[in-house]
Amino acid sequence: MSGKTMKADKVVPQVGVGAIVFHNNAVLLVKRAQPPNANQWAIPGGRLKTGESLQQAAEREILEETGIHIKAGEPAFAFDLIQHNEHDVCTLHYVIIDLDAVYVSGEPIAGDDAAEAGWIKADEMATLPINPTTLHLLKTKYRFG
Numbered sequence: 001m002s003g004k005t006m007k008a009d010k011v012v013p014q015v016g017v018g019a020i021v022f023h024n025n026a027v028l029l030v031k032r033a034q035p036p037n038a039n040q041w042a043i044p045g046g047r048l049k050t051g052e053s054l055q056q057a058a059e060r061e062i063l064e065e066t067g068i069h070i071k072a073g074e075p076a077f078a079f080d081l082i083q084h085n086e087h088d089v090c091t092l093h094y095v096i097i098d099l100d101a102v103y104v105s106g107e108p109i110a111g112d113d114a115a116e117a118g119w120i121k122a123d124e125m126a127t128l129p130i131n132p133t134t135l136h137l138l139k140t141k142y143r144f145g
Contacts, residue, residue, distance in 0.1 A: 013093040016081070018045025019058040019101035020142070021070050026119035027144060028108065029134070030065055033115035036081060036092060041120065042131040043098050046112065058099045066117040067109040070101040077137050098137065 020043055021028040030044040046061035048054065055072035062070050075097050083092040108117040120128065125135070125145035138144045 011090045011093050013095055015048040016045055016094045016096040017048050017054050017057040017061060018043040018096060018098040019062045019070055019072055020076055020098055020137070021062065021068065021101045021103050022142075022144075023103040023119060026121045027138060027142075028062070028066060028068060028103075029118065029120045029130075030110065030114035031116040032113070032131075033110075034113045036083060037131050039115070039129060040131040040134075041128050042134045043137070044114065044117065045096070045098070054097055054099060058101060061112075062101070063106075065110075065112040065114045066106075067111060068106040068117075069104040071104055073100040073102065076100045076141065079133060 019028075028044060029041045031041050032038050044062050044065045045058065046065065048057045052060070054075065058072040059070055062068055077098045079096055081092065081094040081096055082090060085091050108119060110117040122145050125138070130145070135145060
């Protein structure tokens, strides 16, 4: 447990799921339209729905957010996304699980809460505002970027 004191709040932790998809030497990323991380490029994904497996949720979310059909595999990375306001009250809490996935079909089209969606090549990464967690994951686990 961290040294941060948790104050009572109404935020309930939610499970988010994403998919890491490569195709033609590029990774599928979305530019977030909404907070958290608005205007940053990141792994596409969204919330797990009751009764869905992680794989089902990833396949649904990637299709909704990018128009890309995938086959989701095993978890590759998990992290917390927790934000507090100036009064140290938790305002957002996600546990995010990113899965490895295989491209099946489709062309990227921004949908759902994505401002843009696309296949990003490694040499393009330095020119875009990539979410720091996404950048760390792609560089360390996949040696991409």
